[in-house]
Amino acid sequence: MRPLLVVGGRELAARLRDGTALLVAVVAPIVLATLFGFALGGDDDPPLTxxxxxxxxxxxxxxxxxxxxxxxxxxxxxxxxxxxxxxxxxxxxxxxxxxxxxxxxxxxxxxxxxxxxxxxxxxxxxxxxxxxxxxxxxxxxxxxxxxxxxxxxxxxxxxxxxxxxxxxxxxxxxxGAAGPSLTLADDPVSGGQVDLAMYYGSGMAAMFAFFVVGASARSLLVERRLGTLSRIRAAPIPGWTPVVGKMMVGFGLALVSMCATWLSSVLIFGITWGDPLGVFTLILGHAFAATMIIMLLASRAQTDSQADGYTLAVAFVFAFLGGSIVPVYNLPDFLQSLSLITPNGWISAGLTELAAGAGIGTVVVPALVLFGIGSVAGVLAALRLRKGLLS
CATH class of the missing domain: 3.40.190 (D-Maltodextrin-Binding Protein; domain 2)
Incomplete structure (x- = not known):
């Protein structure tokens, strides 16, 4: 554990020193979520008609x-x-x-x-x-x-x-020959049950989780290019130590980023995301899935620039399909179906139900899917890394 903590501490110190951790993990998602909230949500919105x-x-x-x-x-x-x-x-x-x-x-x-x-x-x-x-x-x-x-x-x-x-x-x-009574059975967001400040706040948190982890994946490839990774691996420590150390930092910062956006949304707009335990469970699952997906992409990248491109593409595509940028109900039907292949789609669905007043039981399936996505991506990343960075 000591070598792992040393590598992780070194990575965290570097991220804090160059300002990327504070900017990407905290400032950017909170600012964007707040702007979206003031533009589209907040307590002073007129009632929907x-x-x-x-x-x-x-x-x-x-x-x-x-x-x-x-x-x-x-x-x-x-x-x-x-x-x-x-x-x-x-x-x-x-x-x-x-x-x-x-x-x-x-x-x-x-x-x-x-x-x-x-x-x-x-x-x-x-x-x-x-x-x-x-x-x-x-x-x-x-x-x-x-x-x-x-x-x-x-x-x-x-x-x-x-x-x-x-x-x-x-x-x-x-x-009697009547069908069911008239109800709003469609998306809680489009039906006005969920504040848009919460919806876009959680969307920005989900999207920036990929960027936060991407910085750690990029540094891994930079150190390989500079030869630092080879020197670390030459030490009497397991070969996976530098990878896991950076992954832990990326995961931790992504978790902090999402929680900070959640807290700022609640404090600024006075809204609720639903049951706190349910919200944290979904955030934890999404941070884990985002971390493993980015590490899988890093295992396929040849250069740090290529890793940046992969991260950017996946973050925006998942954000679009999963409803982080555009509400899912505004997408064509075939794209709405694709939302459930993204972690963004699952966390958005779970948080929307919680914010609409559903109980914590509604997060069980989305959370299991998020952890399942992360587990599959993590196994594939480990297999790729053994043949690449760890070989």
Whole structure:
């Protein structure tokens, strides 16, 4: 342990002396997280609102009942307003201009078709500029689809059971044929349940963890180029000592960086990231995964400049796909699926659930995945390093 502590202490002293540890691990992520928080989050934000346009070419019971139910939903009571438009062109113009965040189009004969058991469908127009309206509109369409499906099956089953055709509608309504109630089941961020100051603060913490560890990986390759690594390995110490020593420093600084960003976000904006034990568990898992991924990249790099390039590319790609820079719900569907191959995506998902009020149990799966990613990357890095830097 003594040689390991000496190497680690030397690495930490060098990082503190040249200022990179303070700048990359503490100053940069806190400053960026604070700027994002003031620009997009904070306590003084106005409440989120959503306007949804309605084109009712049907004139039947469904359009009115769905709107009435939406306005009676507690979480939408002070958020949602409806605007009526005469046709699709007017609704599209309203969405394009920002007058409405989304629009739902009910075709003529929709209610009659559903009542007869023939089914039916509605169309929705969305805008990327108003994600909350899109979430509400999709929830409403899902509700309508559930009602249509339930009513269609109920009518057909009633007819097959011998209920007279002129009594089917009354029979179905008396015995119930409703789908699930209207809820905001989409992303808690887009639904307004999570403060954006917390979301972007955690995103900056997750992204900069890679940069913090990258500095230690780079120094390992610099010492190989300068011959320092060979001199260290010539001493009567295990060959893995310099690698593990630098890895420990990188991991420790990444952990400090993420915790500092967490603390600053709480103190500056007065918000919560959720259960502290759950938050720390996810931070620990992400710091471990980031450390092992960067060490794996370092094991493949030939020069320190190449290691810098690998770190930069992975940090930004993972940050983009994992929601650290752009919320996942704003990405195309195929990119949203890719978010779960990144540690950023898993920590973002876990922290978002915690901040939305979920219990500590929700971090179990994200934490296990983060530690699993780190373990796999660590094993691969060890195998590569044995053939490279340690050979």
């Amino acid at each position: 959503a306007t949804i346009g309605i084109v009712d070419d049907d004139g039947g019971q469904f359009p009115a009942s769905v709107q009435r139910e939406a306005l009676q939903t507690e979480e939408l009571r002070d958020v949602l307003t409806f605007a009526q438009y005469p046709d699709e062109a007017a609704a599209q113009a309203a969405v394009d201009s920002g007058a409405a965040g989304a629009a739902i189009l009910f075709p003529a004969g929709f209610s009659d078709s559903v009542g007869e058991g023939n089914g039916g469908s509605v169309n929705v127009i969305e805008s990327d500029e108003s994600p909350l309206a899109g979430v509400v509109a999709r929830s409403m369409v899902d509700r309508i689809s559930s009602l249509v499906e339930a009513r269609t099956y109920a009518v057909r089953a009633s007819l097959e059971a011998g209920v007279p055709g002129d009594q089917v509608q009354e029979f179905v309504e008396a015995n």
